[in-house]
Amino acid sequence: MLRIEYAYWLIGAFLLVAAMFNARAKRWAMTAFWAVLATPFLFGEAILDANARGVRWPAQGMGLCVIALGALAARGDLRMLPEAASAVAARLRSAAALGNRLFLPALAIPAITLALVLVAKYAQSRDFALIDPAQPTLVSLALACVIALLIALRTTRASPVESLRQGTRLLDTLGWAALLPMLLATLGSVFAATGVGDSIASIVAVLIPTDSRIACLAAFVLGMVVFTVIMGNAFAAFPVLMAGIGLPLLVLRHGADPAVLGSIGMLTGYCGTLMTPMAANFNIVPAVLLELPDQYGVIRAQLPTAIALLAVNIVLLYFLAFR
Structure with missing residues (x-):
């Protein structure tokens, strides 16, 4: 059975590869950053098991790792070195030759994920399941990303080593901002656990x-929308708003369908993601990568879509969640 832990191990292995490439380039701060970040992906399950048995030091070690990540990011050494002009020119020539076929791997990820989620319930029996029924969406997404990588290698005729090298380059370009979705999702869980929802x-x-x-x-x-704008990610806002308003008022008092409320409610939060610079990995980093003259150009371009989608979501929630 394919479990989400396998995806975590794969991510951890890639982070170690990124650390290795940076070590070869003698970029020690970036090497330490990705190596430390790989630890929870590779050993997270073992740390949770140890904590359940009363062994506290692995979890305390993870706390030190979080502090180390903050210290490394604060030093300001996590910057991508300028790429050689010859490498940039070669990549542009390759992109021009491939044309729109470059979009195939990216478009394949949501299509394959949806297909796997729909097929997963038919690919299981009482004693066997191809995809972990506890987290079919995440497992399907991880498997779709692996398949998309194979499609990308086939499309570009690149070697697996080159894919790792270019993946490291992109990861280095994102730097500490690559952690934002995970950190903000954790922040939402912390808020919910500490009673902010109440x-x-x-x-x-x-x-x-x-x-x-x-x-x-x-x-x-x-x-x-407001909490997402403040915290930068709907994952952080969702548990707080569901605990404070969604479950006690909409579901229990007014009889809203929790499945509809959860799915469209999360999408509503992403309207806020489109509007905020706090979502740096979505809205600020792309502006830097594309070398836009306006730092907030991505947000300005997304704002009309965010407002229109928000209005549509309100209508959908009203007519679908209370049927």
Whole structure:
């Protein structure tokens, strides 16, 4: 059975490869950064098992690793070195020759993920499952990325080593911003565990008429957008807003469908992602990579789409979540 742990191990192995490439280039800060980050991916399950048995030092070691990552990022040494002009020219020539076929691997990821999720429930029995039924979407996404890599190698005729080298180059370009989705998702879980959702529920109960379905829905939707703008990622906002408004008010009091509320609610949060510089890995790093004259050019281009999608999501939630 394919489990999400296999994907984590694969990511950890790639991070170690990235550390190795940086070590060969004598970029020691970047080497240490990717090597430390590889640790939870490779040994996270063992650390959780040890913690469950009462062995605390591995988890405490992970806390030190987090501090080390912050210290390395704060030093400002995680910068991509300028690429040689000959390498840039060669890549541009290759891109011109391949044309739109370059988009095939990227487009294959969502298509294959959707196909695997739909097929997963038919590829299992009482005693066997091809994909872990506990996390079919994440496992399917990981498998789709591996298949997309094979498609990319076939399309570009590149070697696996070259794919690792170019992947390291992209990872180095992102630098510490590559951690933002994970950190913000963890932040959302921390907020939910510390009772921020309960505090929001108390504030909402004072500010809006909780007997009004429309008022509760508006508070949930706008809260998802505002929290996402503040924290930079819908993964961080979702557990807080679901605990504070979604479950107690919309699901339990007004009978909303939790599946519809969760899926469209998360998409609503991403409207906020399109609007905020806090989502640096989505909105600021691309502007740097594309060398745009306006640092916020990506956000300005996305703003009309974000507003239109927000309006559509509100309508969909109203008519689909309360059927």
